[in-house]
Amino acid sequence: MKDKEVLKLVGARIRLLRKERGLSQEALGEKGGFHFSYIGQVERGEKNISLLNLAQIAEALEVNLIQLFSYVDEKIEVTSTDNSIQEIVGMLRETTDERIRLAKNVLKEILNANT
Template sequence: MDKEILLRVGARIRDLRKEKGLTQETLGEKGGFHFSYIGQIERGEQNVALLNLARIAEALDVDISQLFTYINLTSNEESQSDIQEIMLMLNQKDPKQIAMAKNVLREIFNNK
């Protein structure tokens, strides 16, 4: 279990980094870390301190909670990836935009 949480958080950081179009080196520079440290975190080799996670989240321009928002990819990885991407997009919007998106989804699914 201990290693699994490191792997999941590391994979989530990697996904967010790639979504932002950042290299390990660029993320390291933004957060004040060596790129090899970022690689160790992403591979689950490094038990990263909470304060360092906060710096990584800031460098990624996401809330620290996003580093722990991952979906267990078991059955349909593509659908799960899409859901995760939608959650990330919504997390970056204001409450009015979220409410609008919710109404759009209701209309789509209630009309079928």
Template sequence: MGARIRALRKERGYSQESLGEKGGFHFSYIGQIERGEKNVSLVNLAKIAESLDVNLIQLFAYVEEEFEVTENDVQIYEVVQLLRNSSSEDIRVAKNVIKGLLM
């Protein structure tokens, strides 16, 4: 995980300090994660991913693996985010609308 974070950070031209600032972490914490000296929680991984402008799926992709998020992936993610903040009734209605569109 640390190697992946380092690779993404360097691709974006961020220093450990600038990535730490974006995510609300001390730069030494970022360095410890990159070197595998610290275990990192999923909450902090999500903050790091957001700071790197990637989603968690991309963060977990192998460094050597070419991983591309399609436009459909982005759209699905956005729909899920909208539904997370919706009532149970709104989610049920949205599900029925989607079923109707796809059948």
């Protein structure tokens, strides 16, 4: 993947998520603490954005950081199932070991019930 391609893909993903939430570039900028022109540059793939700024944008969009990288590429297509799995993994990463074991048991029961 070329250097600029990843910037454009992530930028396009941010634009898509922003529009899905009905936010303008200005509104997203205000939520994340950025100037709207910076958001525009990121969305167009013109800025090599830092991980810390990506995390702030993800928080402003109310998504997990990994969702900013769930873009559709010619080589890799991310489905809604993939997004759901990533969301579940994100939730599990933010909880206790005890709740992870409980979630695992619940998941086993659900999957075994369908066989």
